[in-house]
Amino acid sequence: MTEPNKKPPYDVPSHQPAAGGIAARARATAAPQYLSALNPEQREAVETLDGPVLVLAGAGTGKTRVLTSRIAHILSMGRARPNEILSVTFTNKAAREMKHRLSEMLGQAVEGMPWLGTFHSIGGRILRFHAELVQLKSNFTVLDVDDQIRLLKQLLQAENIDDKRWPARMLAGLIDGWKNRGLTPSQVPSGEAAVFGNGKGGKLYAAYQERLKILNAADFGDLLLENIRLFREHPDVLRQYQNRFKFILVDEYQDTNVAQYLWLRLLAQAPPSPAAITDSTTTPGLAAPKNICCVGDDDQSIYGWRGAEVDNILRFEHDFPGAKVIRLERNYRSTGHILAAASHLIAHNEGRLGKTLRTEDVDGEKVTVTGSWDSEEEARGIGEEIEQLQRTGNKLNEIAILVRASFQMREFEDRFVTLGMPYRVIGGPRFYERAEVRDALAYLRVINSPADDLAFERIVNVPKRGLGDATLQLLHDIGRKRKIPLMEAARSLVETDELKPKPRSSLREVIANFDRWRAQRDVVPHTELAEIVLDESGYTEMWQKDRSADAAGRLENLKELVRSMEEFENLHGFLEHISLVMDREGGADEDAVSLMTLHSAKGLEFDNVFLPGWEEGLFPHQRALDEQGRAGLEEERRLAHVGITRARKRAKLFFATNRRIHGSWSTTIPSRFLDELPADNVEITESKGGSGWGGAGGYGASRFDNVESFGSSYSTPGWQRAQANRGRGGFDETGGRYDAGGRSSAGSRKTMTIEGELIAKSTGTESDFVLGDRVFHQKFGYGNVAKIDGNKLTIAFEKAGEKKVVDSFVTKA
DNA sequence: CGAACCTTTGAGTTA
């Protein structure tokens, strides 16, 4: 047992006055600077400190400013100390941003804001203080999706369930969904639990939770669910936190799921309310809700598929009686046309709380819609426009391409590489998801927690040591029979002669290695230990010997991993952090185009925003429609709204008539969202050969009728118009793809065509490079030629990873 | 046991 009252190490000594310097400054002037910079609504949101407050903050209305100013206000009024404010966000990025802005506002006084973070990191922190109460140890591991799936596969096997018919992924999805709804195994409705594995779903969920405890592990959902369980089963612990948090602030409230809502509600109750701790999710009317302030925008709710309940925000006044609702409708970001386009689009949704964004900015440029023949041409066109913007003095940092699905990104990457255009992918394949990083982490996890079977299993035969399925099976059998971790099973197995000499000695070596490393853990600095481990395990060597193209990049990633460990005091601290926050930053200082999904763009803004792929089936995405019907469509529409409102000066939409889906080309039709844009604020740019899509008459009075009639059969007027236009517009099937109509814009297009042909034709000509040549590229630096295809080279760059480039862009080094 | 080859299936968004 640990003492439940163990204090978090972040506690500020109690004699310290609440952010003294600020308070003093606040008293000195009548209206402190952080208040005078606000408009009346914002100011009201900041100054209404008591009771529940809901701030409906439309895109670009100063949401973050309100949150940070509110914290500053609480502190300067002396209403709470920094460690008595709970402030939750969804992403680490948002948390970082708030800390950053707060420190600008307050000077250096943010050190003591220990409870500003994401739901998951705060949940995880609370859980570590009381781990024993939920059958964990404080050094529990946070599993990622991969570990989760492997664990579930084992359970399926144990239950003799065919994982073809009942994939582990599906079960993981179900469990995730239950956890998002705050349901422990016993709370899952039996009907739902039965849908998986011939009625074994519920049993498997229970078994999974049990296994997690044995492994001393929690998955993402547990960080909240186990927290809720902790609070419910131990009211004394809950009270401790209720007492601590004098003020609660929630960012992006529209994205909270049921579990997060329950968690917040428990914490938001006034401390002495012993009767109110119930497990009901629906009972309204809490006893004296505390000072909770939720900020959100129902029009930006885009995480329904992850369990977010827009209802949470729609029901706020009901859940928190006496709540004050404040609307922020002054947009400080976008020009008039952009804002009008976005507002009209989102007006097609029903069930909104309703806000009318307005701006005092100029109308600016109209939103453009451009059609192209296929996705390649779309990428070329956007590339050209970006070059044009660059020539006219726009910073690449102020340009973003926002896609619906990540597979769309490749085309742009290829294009940018060819053009030598600097770009960065945001939220792409994450650093910690890379195989080599996960392998390295697995080694460290086993050192840190010998019972971490999943980590053990991952690396026991990496690099290859002749310990294959057969050996592993044996270990599993022993482990399961004796209820001991695999490492212990291995220990006893090498004492017997059940193994052939070869695997036996390598297993012996693995055990000895880990024992040695663990002994070094307290002696050697953790970064050094990591290097020792990677070296002695043969892991580094494995990649050094690997001749494949990306080996160099992987070694680079390993180095970066070790480097990133320096920020932490010890191995344990590092591992604790890593599972939650391992997004690689850096490179932000460089001027580059940003490439990301619409989802990860929320909260960001750019002068120029390109939005490709506005086609039925892709955007709105077919699966959203199939699975969620009208709700799915509305969420997609909100996503479109988010996309357009990211733009300050220019929003440019695109659709292609042909797109590759599953490797083969399909014909697509323009998105219905394009049809929902207001004609007055939109310009159809001539893409090529004639009127292009839509044309002058394309927009008619019928634009807004009959939105309800969408369904599996596309019958809206817009759809039909779009189809008609497809034949009539510039996309004739017989003419060459690049058959331009002799316009100026077509001229440059034609140039591209020629370039395209040249590249295609010249592939017969072998380039001067030989496999393995060391080369230099202006943008990507040094690398080695990994593949040659005519004059197109695949190069493994030391820094940038593997890229395809045309040979003329590199020189021999 | 593991490399090489073949077949199948599947690309939606994420803390």
Added chain:
DNA sequence: CAAAGGTTCG
């Protein structure tokens, strides 16, 4: 078209 899973052969 790619990755992942399965099968075969050395």
